Amino acid sequence: MQNQSRKPAYIYTFASTQEELELCKLEMRSFFGVQPEGHCLKSSTCIDPSRSPFMKERIEILYEGNEVEDIVQQVGEIDIGPDTFKIIFLKINDLDDSEQISYDERRKIERRVGWPFKAEADVRNPDQVFGITVHEGRWYFGNYTKAEPVYLHHVKKPREYSTALSTRVARAAANIAVPHPAGVKAIDPCCGIGTVLVEALSMGIDIAGRDINPLVVDGSRENIAHFGYECDVKVSPIAEVNGKYDAAIIDMPYNLYTHATPEEQLDIIRHARRIADRAVIVTSETMDHMIIEAGFVIIDRCTVRKQMFSRQVLVCE
Template structure:
């Protein structure tokens, strides 16, 4: 959320953030234009009464720890205040009332994720360890929005490669396993994405890119030796200022040893108690959100 909006969310809301990149998001719901803001519902309704051009509106409510009856009452209060006729079936203006931290905000939905990652759930080739399309999209979105080129040196069946293509990045990719190269090639062709897949050791890449995003082999039969992981990190830090790596354990110490100045780690639960660890490393300290 921080990368796409520019701000950290508080209670699931990124207030004051940029909505330009929400269309490519994996987990965000929408981007709002704030129409009214007040400490209490009555004051908010007074502001709502002054809104113009709201014909055909619809109001939904987001409020933690509230009942359905409460949310319905709040929605009706706002709807009654707006000087226009609602349209619940085909709204022209989709409004959202958010009640959080003792404050009320009324906003208009101006953008929503296109959910284009869903089409990749139908890719013809996959493995038992393949990332879901939605998670793969979220991982690609950890890369700064200014990035134009990325590398996936352990592409597997291509989940990350597909998502990077879908949001318009130039992608370089490969794998040391010829079977994985073939799977990614078939998946790319299925969606008419143009990208050459290289049969190559992850440590042998020299192509400078804006970021590296890859899912390291960490299954029961495909775990990479510790010294190889360190060598992958070392080369990655040379050719890209940022790297996003998925692994079966916390490898932040190895990333720091390989030359990254700062490493963030996010644990992502998987089935049967297993966890993936998502690492985002930068050669320079990652700036604080505005």
């Protein structure tokens, strides 16, 4: 049976290390509202795959069917004018290991699907790229978008801080806090050198930064300017932050190095509750009791591990 998708739908693929698998799944739940079982997911939600440190690619579905031949019969309808094209068979799919399609067979399928195209193929520098994959027993074909690892461009900063989050974790935390940025106002009230700010700004998130340390605020401003972004970053304790925000992102592990007392930690969380409806708190310590005492409810969570060190990422509302 041949079916053309009537409403926008997408296939996403993603991958992570075992240490970051929980973070990857939490980010996917934040984006799509569902728990992915494997390494691909079908959704009607449109996300730029370059936003995620874990997404690899996306297909915007044009055609689907039960067999490859169903796709072959439909692609002849595509008219891309004088443009050249390329078709990519997604290596990441939900097939069992025993059912995986070999490299040679994938190339044959790409050629078979491309044969009806009324255009010239160009495997090196095509004008348009299409993808084909199998998901939950059905075949899907559509516009292909490869994720760009934007966060890697942010690794080399003019100013560094040994306890800052990695750009991958910072980017995922920003996505978890603000999965859909339109109309959302966010704040990082303990922004340090701006690792979270840079990642958020690169994704078009409206975010402000505050920190009590003038030196790291200077570093944050320098890092943000280095990558060509602009942001409202000021020296200020969270207690003096006014206004209302939709989301706050707070990296708490710095407290281990500034010797913040439990009372000071609780105060930060209480003020986060005052200024934000939602908070993503990253901590190397167990803080559930403080978060609950501050008036938040933990609605989701995960643990990120790196060798012997681990951080908890807590989604609070």
